[in-house]
Amino acid sequence: MRSQTLIIMVKEPRPGRVKTRLGRDIGMVGAAWWFRHQSAALIRRLRDPRWQIVLSVAPDREGMESRCWPADLARIPQGRGDLGQRMARAMGCIPLGRVCLVGADIPGLSRWHIARAFAALGSDDVVFGPAEDGGFWLVGVRHGGAVPSGLFKDVRWSGEHTLSDAVAANGGQRVALVDRLRDVDVAEDLPAALRIGGPRHF
Numbered sequence: 001m002r003s004q005t006l007i008i009m010v011k012e013p014r015p016g017r018v019k020t021r022l023g024r025d026i027g028m029v030g031a032a033w034w035f036r037h038q039s040a041a042l043i044r045r046l047r048d049p050r051w052q053i054v055l056s057v058a059p060d061r062e063g064m065e066s067r068c069w070p071a072d073l074a075r076i077p078q079g080r081g082d083l084g085q086r087m088a089r090a091m092g093c094i095p096l097g098r099v100c101l102v103g104a105d106i107p108g109l110s111r112w113h114i115a116r117a118f119a120a121l122g123s124d125d126v127v128f129g130p131a132e133d134g135g136f137w138l139v140g141v142r143h144g145g146a147v148p149s150g151l152f153k154d155v156r157w158s159g160e161h162t163l164s165d166a167v168a169a170n171g172g173q174r175v176a177l178v179d180r181l182r183d184v185d186v187a188e189d190l191p192a193a194l195r196i197g198g199p200r201h202f
Contacts, residue, residue, distance in 0.1 A: 003097030004051035004118050005144060007090050009078065010039050010104045011058045012066055019105065025187035036068060038184075039104035043070060048111050051118065056090040056101070084152030087139060094144030100127070102138045105184045109137070113179050120176035126151070128167065128175065132182040134160030148173055 011018045013036035015028035023031035047053065053073050057063025060077035069075075076093050078086045091099045098121045100114060113129065120127040121142045129138030135158070141147055148170060155165040167175055184190055 005054055005094045005097060005099045006046060006051045006114055007054050007056050007076075007094070007099065007101040008039075008043060008046070008104055009056045009058075009087070009090070009101065010063070010069060011035070012062045013039070013068060019184075021185050022187060022189075034184075035105065038107060040069070042104050042106070042109060043073070046109070046111055046114060048114070050115065051100075054090075054094070056086070058086075083157050084155055088147050088151055091139075091141055091144050092147045097144060098140065098142055099144035100138055100140035102129075103183060106137050106181055107184065107190075108181050113138075113181065116178050120178055123174070124176040125173040126170050126175045127178060128163060129178050130163055130180045132180060133185070134164070135162035135183075136166065137181045137183050138178070139166070 013032045015032040019031040019035045055075045056078050057075050058078040100117050117127050117140050125142050127140040128136045131137045150169050153169040
C-alpha cells in the first residue's frame, strides 16, 4: 500500500480563540472546553495503522508546544494566510503518497469515513467530503508533494458555495465526493452532528 497521511487541523483551545461562533451561543469557555474534548476524542478515534496522523497546529508557537494533544504525533505549524492557503501548505508538507486533511470539529467522523476517502484517491486526483452547510469537512489529494496549484482558487469560504467553488477550481482534475457529514459551528449543529454518519467500522 502506498503511504497515506491524515492531517488533522487543530487550534489551541483557549476561550475566545477557538470556535468563536459556537462561543457566542454557549459561552467562550464552554466552546473551548467542547473543542478540547472533541479534538482529543477525534484523534483517538482516527488512529489507524493504515495511515499516519500529522497535526496541523495553530497558533504556530503555542500549538507546537501545547500539551493538549498526544506528544507522539508529528506536528506542523499552520502558518499565515486564509484557510485555503493553510490547508494547501499543510498538504504540500507531505512529500509522498495520498494525503487527506480534516478539521477537528466533526463529531460523526470515524475511521470508516477516512478509509473511504483514501480509497477514492486510488482512481481520482482530489477528494472532498461534503458538509451539510455547503462547505466540506475533508479534502484529499493523490500526491501530497504535488498539490494542484488551483486547488482552492477563488473559493468563497464559510458559505453555501464553498464546496461548489472548490470543485469548480479543480475542473482539470478527477474529483470524487464521499460521505456528507456535519461540522459544528453553532449550538444547533451539536445534536445533528452526532446523528449524521454515526460510527461505522471498516
